[in-house]
Amino acid sequence: MKHLIAPSILAADFGNLQRDLEMVNHSVADWFHVDIMDGVFVPNISFGFPVLAAVNRYAKKPLDIHLMIVDPDRYIKQFTDAGAANISVHYEACTHLHRTVQHIKELGCKAGVAVNPHTPIAHLSDIIEDVDLVCLMSVNPGFGGQKFIESTYRRIKELRFLAQERNPSLLIEIDGGVNHHNALSLVEAGADVLVAGNTVFSAKDQEEAIRLLKNLSPFTKLV
Ligand code: DX5
Ligand code: ZN
Numbered sequence: 132m133k134h135l136i137a138p139s140i141l142a143a144d145f146g147n148l149q150r151d152l153e154m155v156n157h158s159v160a161d162w163f164h165v166d167i168m169d170g171v172f173v174p175n176i177s178f179g180f181p182v183l184a185a186v187n188r189y190a191k192k193p194l195d196i197h198l199m200i201v202d203p204d205r206y207i208k209q210f211t212d213a214g215a216a217n218i219s220v221h222y223e224a225c226t227h228l229h230r231t232v233q234h235i236k237e238l239g240c241k242a243g244v245a246v247n248p249h250t251p252i253a254h255l256s257d258i259i260e261d262v263d264l265v266c267l268m269s270v271n272p273g274f275g276g277q278k279f280i281e282s283t284y285r286r287i288k289e290l291r292f293l294a295q296e297r298n299p300s301l302l303i304e305i306d307g308g309v310n311h312h313n314a315l316s317l318v319e320a321g322a323d324v325l326v327a328g329n330t331v332f333s334a335k336d337q338e339e340a341i342r343l344l345k346n347l348s349p350f351t352k353l354v
Contacts, residue, residue, distance in 0.1 A: 135161035135324045136344050137195050137304070140186065141177055142275045142328030148182075151332065152189040158341040162195040162216070164306070164326045166275075169200035172224050173273035180213060187214035195324075197245060197306065199272050200224065204231055211238040219243030219266045219304075222250055222258075232261050243304070247272065248280050252289040260297045264324070265290060270307030275328040279308030284320045291321040311340075315347040 138160050143151040155163060165186060170176040187194065193216030200206070203220045204227075210218055218235045222244050225231050235242040243264035244255065248271060255265060267286055270277035287303055294301040304324035305317050314325055327344055334340035343351050 132323065134318045134322060134345075134347075135302075136341055137162040137164035137324055137326045138331045138341060139164040139166060139275065139306075139326050139328035141166040142332035144332070145178075145182070148185060149189050151337075152186060154337050155341070156189070156191045158338045159345045160192065160331075160341045162193045162324070163190050164328075165194055165196045167196060167198050167200060167210075168273065172201045172221065173199045175273045180209065183210075183213045190214075193217065195219075195243075195304075195326075197243075197266060197326075198224075199245075204234065207231070207234050208238060211235075211240050215240050217241040217243055217264060219245045219264060221245045221247070221272075222254065223247055228258055229261060232258065243302075245272070245306070248282065248286075252286055252293060255290070256293060259294055259301065262298070262301070264302040264304055265294075266304040266306050266326075268307055269305050269309070272307070277308055279310070279313055284316065287317065287320040287322055309344075311343055311351050314344050315349065315351055318347060 138155050166177050168175045168177040195217045196215045197219050218240050232242045241263040244262050245266035247268050269283040302323040305322045306326040309325045309327045310330045331340050
């Protein structure tokens with residue numbers, strides 16, 4: 132399978148949100164990555180349901196919702212009603228992760244678990260068969276535009292090894308600090324989905340930035 136690209140709208144221009152959403156619609160991107168932050172699980176607040184409704188109105192590609200919130204169970208139904216295709220909850224925020232994952236799937240969404248950079252991959256061992264996606268954080272969650280953490284490469288390989296027998300179709304998503312220099316190495320290490328915020332939305336030619344992430348070659352690094 133060719134890897135997928137999920138531009139993170141956290142880095143979009145919210146004064147021109149419709150324009151930026153149309154740009155992604157028109158591009159070779161696969162998903163919209165939507166970061167929800169509550170100011171408790173992470174030290175930042177992003178946006179909530181009114182903005183999500185606007186995103187859902189214009190977005191023509193699946194919404195990949197990344198919940199950086201405590202007690203996500205309280206809101207799963209609202210996010211599925213708001214148009215989510217995938218919902219990822221944080222391992223560190225869920226006391227009853229298995230129940231939360233089942234709940235997401237019962238509501239017709241793909242279920243993901245996101246893990247902070249310090250959380251051992253081995254802790255996913257007893258949930259790996261139940262999820263469609265693991266979102267490996269390659270920065271500490273909370274902000275866009277942070278520096279990529281290099282241990283991510285090793286973590287991708289560990290996760291791929293863990294999943295190879297028990298969930299071979301698991302999607303490994305990398306979130307944070309993805310750019311034109313590390314994208315090819317991430318895919319070579321086993322990543323299936325690359326989230327990119329600033330690399331896309333700070334680019335002069337945003338559609339071209341997405342195209343370069345999608346059609347990776349050794350020359351991409353020279354951008
Ligand atoms: C970080 C978010 C990321 C962020 C990525 O907490 O989960 O999705 O928007 O932004 P960049 O690609 O700029 O690091
Ligand atoms: Zn995210």
